[in-house]
Amino acid sequence: MTDRTSRRTLLKGAIAAGAGLALPTRVFASASPLTPRDRAILDIAKREMDRAGNAIWRKDIAGIADFGVHSAIPRFHFANVETGKVQSFLVSHGQGSDPEHDGWLNEFSNTPGSNATSKGSYVTYEWYKGKYGTSVRLGGLDNTNSNALPRYIVMHAAEYARATHIDKWGKLGRSNGCFAMSPEDFNQALWHLSGGRLLYADKLGLG
Numbered sequence: 001m002t003d004r005t006s007r008r009t010l011l012k013g014a015i016a017a018g019a020g021l022a023l024p025t026r027v028f029a030s031a032s033p034l035t036p037r038d039r040a041i042l043d044i045a046k047r048e049m050d051r052a053g054n055a056i057w058r059k060d061i062a063g064i065a066d067f068g069v070h071s072a073i074p075r076f077h078f079a080n081v082e083t084g085k086v087q088s089f090l091v092s093h094g095q096g097s098d099p100e101h102d103g104w105l106n107e108f109s110n111t112p113g114s115n116a117t118s119k120g121s122y123v124t125y126e127w128y129k130g131k132y133g134t135s136v137r138l139g140g141l142d143n144t145n146s147n148a149l150p151r152y153i154v155m156h157a158a159e160y161a162r163a164t165h166i167d168k169w170g171k172l173g174r175s176n177g178c179f180a181m182s183p184e185d186f187n188q189a190l191w192h193l194s195g196g197r198l199l200y201a202d203k204l205g206l207g
Contacts (some may be wrong), residue, residue, distance in 0.1 A: 005098040014110045017179075017183055019057075022114070024074075025184045029123050034084060034086070037206045037207060038073060038086040040174075040204075040206055041064050041066075041077045041079050041086050041206065042079050042081055042084060042086065042202035044064055044079075044200065045062035045064055045079035045081055045198070046081055046201070047103060048062065048121050048198055048200045049062060049081070049198050051121065051197055052121050052123070052141055055121075055123055056123050056137040056194060056196055056197060056198045057196040058196040058197045059081070059197075059198075060080060060081065060082050060197075061078055061080050061081070061082075061192050061193060061197055062078075062079050062081065062197060062199070062200060063076060063077070063081065063124075063179075063189070063193050063197070063198070063199040063200070064076070064077040064079055064199075064200050064204075065077075065091055065179060065199065065200065065201040065202075066093070066202070066203070066204040066205070066206050067093055067097075067105040067108075067117060067119075067202065067203050067204075068202070068203035068204045068205030068206070069205060069206070069207055070103045070104060070171070071090070071091075071093065071104075071105075071166075071171045071172040072090075072103060072170060072171050072172065073090075073091060073148030073207070074089050074090050075089065075090070075091060076089045076090065076091035076131030076179070076181065077089075078188065078189075078192055078193065084198065087188070089181055089182075089185040089188065090162075090163065090166075090172060090181065090182060091159055091161065091172075091179055091180065091181055092115045092158065092160065092161045092172045092173060092175045092178075092179075092180040092181075093105045093117045093173055093174065093175065094114075094117040094174060094175050094176060094177035094178070095115050095116075095174035095175070095176065096109060096114040096115035096116030096117075096176075096177065097109070097116040097117045097177075098172075098174055100173065101110040101171075102171070103170065103172070105117060105203065107149070108144065110143075110144055110145055110146060110147050111147070112147055112150065112151050114177070115175075115176045115177050116177050117175075117177050117201065118140065118144055118145035118147070118148060118151075118153065118177065118201070119142075119144050119145065119201050119202045119203070120140060120141065120143075120144040120200070120201065120202075121140075121141040121142055121145075121198060121199070121200050122138040122139060122140055122141060122145060122148060122153075122198070122199040122200070122201070123138070123139045123141060123196060123197070123198065123199075124136050124137075124138060124155070124193055124195060124196065124197045124198070124199055125137040125138065125139060125194070125195075125196075126194065126195065127190060127194055129167070130152075130154065130156070131177075131181075132154075132156035132157065132158065133156065133157060134156075134157070134190065135154040135155060135156040136154055136155040136189060136190065136193065136194045137149070138153055138154055138155065138179075138199065140153070146199075151177060152178075153177050153178055153179075154178050154179070155178065155179045155180075155186070155189055155193070155199075156178055156179075156180055156181075156186070157180070157181060157182065157183040157184070157186035158173065158175065158180035158181070158182070158183075159173075159182075160172060160173025160174075160180070161173065161180045161181050161182045161185075162182040162183075163182065171204050179199070181203075
């Protein structure tokens with residue numbers, strides 16, 4: 001092989017290597033992992049954190065419960081506003097909000113004894129051992145959920161919130177107004193949502 005041929009071969013190799021190194025940068029710059037739904041969830045989380053102000057003291061992750069979609073769809077979103085990551089899980093609503101038990105939340109209520117889900121912003125408090133095992137206590141921050149503490153509206157794990165319940169019945173079971181998640185998913189709430197963070201519930205219909 002001549003020196004000229006060797007230089008030509010090396011030059012082609014360098015160009016190819018350079019193109020390979022540049023490609024991930026172009027792909028990274030042009031692609032985003034966030035869907036329009038995820039962006040909307042993060043925007044709502046930031047908005048409600050700002051609205052809650054000093055009532056919450058940890059502003060990295062918020063829970064967004066979208067009761068505008070069916071209970072068979074993951075509709076409880078952990079929105080990390082620092083990393084821009086959204087994770088979605090199944091969550092049950094209250095039987096008083098769904099008397100037909102068709103999987104759709106029809107109405108909210110803040111009335112004691114209604115067994116209904118309440119809308120609005122909550123602050124998550126500490127873990128405690130209660131009727132449903134380890135649970136996260138919630139405090140209502142709006143007049144639409146101000147009775148959360150006296151109504152014992154909390155986050156807890158429940159067998160009827162598992163995906164297998166959907167496989168059998170086409171929907172999740174109903175709570176007494178609490179935010180019930182499958183035991184496996186609830187561990188995520190214990191680690192990432194308790195202790196002064198925001199939980200916001202409404203009929204958003206984001207899918």
